Amino acid sequence: MIVIKNRSVRSFIRVAVPFFVIPALALFGSIAFDRKKHIIISLAAAFFALMVFISGFEKKSVGTRRLVITAVMTALCFIGRFIPFLKPITALTIITALYLGGESGFLVGAMTAILSNIYFGHGPWTAFQMLAWGLIGLIAGFLSEPLKRNKLLLLIYGAAAGIAYSFIMDIWTVLWYNNGFDTRLYLSALVTAIPYTLSYMISNVMFLVVLAKPFGEKLGRIKIKYGV
């Protein structure tokens, strides 16, 4: 068994393997083998990416306090999903990632997807929702320094996250409907989804404007006071 000593290399691998290596392999596989099986390959890729990330998290020793705070944020996100039309989930995921790091952000996004789908209905899309929200959190964690310093940048990131979420979920819609990827169907799906994309963008920006400061203060305080 090879043990990697360098801590930053280790954490890089933990993130790079599930979210870059596996999708790349999946892409390669779908091109090399059968063009009709995109749907199952993408589903498998999403599933394995989540599994690898989760098993990495499982092995790592995470402080109990951080674990519980993640659960608190997940519960808040879950409650937020019941607000009609405007969903604060993405905004809360981003805020969590800014103060507690990308991993917690990923977990809050992904866990909220599982938890709320118990009530909103599970589907093959659950895996993609987990990935989409999780990645939004993870990337926000990487960019936490500039995003914390510059409010405008944060709002732009929120709007971009809304668009990205819609784009990821539409890839899935097209794959499911057509089994293979089809650019024309994808474009028409994007056009039909414009109202939803707009509502994601507006709610992300709105909730970031309203919640970023108070939540930031609260999480920052907890972080300083208890050293989470």
Place this chain on the structure above:
Amino acid sequence: MRRFEEYEPFVITVFFLSVIVIAMFSVHPVVVFLTFITGILFYIIRNGKKHIRSHLFFAMLFVILAVANPLVSHNGVTVLFVINNNPVTLEAFLYGINSAMMIVGVLYWFRSFTQIMTSDKLLYVFGIFSPKLSLILSMALRFIPMFRNQAERVKDAQKAMGLYSDDNIIDDIRSNMRVFSIVVTWALENGITTADSMSARGYGTGKRTNFSDYRFGRSDIVLLITDILLFIIVIYVSASGHLDFNFYPSVSYSGHDTIGLIGSIAYGILLMLPVYIEIRGNIRWKYLMSKV
């Protein structure tokens, strides 16, 4: 003689996963049709005449999905008619119906999945793979009613102090925002207290065990093995090209040989397993009731 939902949650999850994987792996109309019909059948057996509205919704979705494809996609050689210089082809039409059946069928199966896998079962299955995440999920589930109660208490306290007003909409929003802010601060502090209490009792020092009162009995093993065997047969048949079906440019298919037939029958049996278990449970229930 258990009902399907009383089986071990892990076995149920494996069953649903195998159905979903096959349903998405194969576009052969026989496979798609079987998924579609049994999905509806299983849902109706479990729910009877309830949920008429969701049936209507699915019917509407089916029509939309079936019609959308021939209007968007113009592949195929058999032209039926031409709208605005765009040919509408028979192949695209058939493909649309096939896709619609596949999607609506899988949606029905997932409806049953959501009904059967209640939160406790989901947490149990999750706990097998990742005890830590299962813990986060179950804590989050418990926090939800706790936060609601706390919000009520904070609201009452604010009212008693004369700080809460809902006379007009602006006051209402401001008061609610204040309550929300207080509850969030409390929730985070309370989370830290919970965490400290957990550490004090030795969380994280040893190997974590899970409590569950699901038993893994003989019928679970039988169902699990049957399920896996049938799954392997279907995937093998499908992957070896005996269940291929192409809509474009013109309809062409395989599956009329013995191996293709075996694959279809195996898939049919797999899908009928929960239906059979459910019907057997119903008959047994009625029989026992008639004796009372």
